[in-house]
């Protein structure tokens with residue numbers, strides 16, 4: 001298997017900027033998407049369907065490329081649902097998730113024959129009423145509230161607002177089973193950004209057991225049991241690497257975690273599929289030194305790449321991976337801070353990193369930024385232009 005993160009070569013990067021018309025531009029590698037799906041499939045429960053969560057990156061080029069690589073899509077808005085359907089994913093392989101859907105969203109999902117997650121008795125009634133109004137049947141997936149394993153309460157607070165409380169599951173089942181809506185599935189999601197195979201395997205086991213107990217209690221015939229994904233995207237060198245080998249090895253034990261009477265399991269992933277495929281190309285607008293700090297000011301800001309800024313990364317998280325395009329020959333003589341063009345001190349994209357000397361007009365490439373990019377960033381701040389995106 002190839003290197004996890006795939007970036008354009010220097011020549012490709014220069015041509016991609018010409019293709020995009022300007023920087024900043026995110027570039028996504030089709031080869032990296034293919035590798036990533038292969039990698040997560042091998043590291044998931046044997047035989048489980050792989051769903052991609054558009055929240056990590058809803059760019060149509062990426063979603064279209066993934067539509068033939070994964071088995072289904074998880075969407076969280078009407079726009080994401082349309083992107084998923086436009087990519088050719090059959091409606092019965094699209095799952096509309098999220099803890100509180102509006103009447104409009106309920107109607108649109110039911111009209112499109114897309115399955116919806118149900119996360120409370122009131123939401124169950126909303127879907128039932130909407131199905132009656134529209135005169136349609138529909139498929140529901142009951143999301144069960146579940147704690148996040150392997151984390152301190154501070155890092156993953158519990159309780160959280162997601163899914164149906166244990167106390168309300170019977171009521172939700174009663175509401176749905178008295179209607180034209182089927183209970184086709186269960187969803188249990190236990191968190192993100194885990195790299196330790198033992199934690200992930202224990203979570204899969206716990207989720208599968210909880211789903212099986214619920215199916216037995218209510219006599220459900222399920223065609224989808226989503227047990228989450230959770231696999232991390234190590235976005236900087238300081239983040240622990242994912243134990244791919246440990247996850248893959250677990251698949252050699254056919255009894256785990258699904259047993260002899262297998263549930264139709266789905267594993268849903270966002271960041272681990274798209275994270276390694278994305279790079280951000282940005283142009284140097286200015287350089288200067290103030291005190292003992294060298295600043296490199298670029299045309300991408302936290303309005304395009306919030307995840308790299310101090311707001312998300314904080315001060316101690318580690319720095320994203322950056323290279324200067326076409327600078328192999330240049331020596332690194334000092335450290336630098338890469339900052340964006342916004343008038344905010346939070347607009348620091350990489351602090352005190354090893355970087356060759358650069359000049360105005362040079363191209364910097366940030367890698368491993370394919371997940372939670374443009375749509376996770378405050379693009380309205382300062383009313384500046386949106387970042388471009390391109391797939392190659």
Ligand SMILES: Cc1ncc(COP(=O)(O)O)c(C=O)c1O
Pocket residue numbers: 053056074097189191192193229230231268269270271272
């Ligand atoms: C229900 C659900 N599914 C999938 C995801 C995608 O998670 P990740 O990007 O960590 O794979 C999330 C992330 O918040 C989620 O809440």
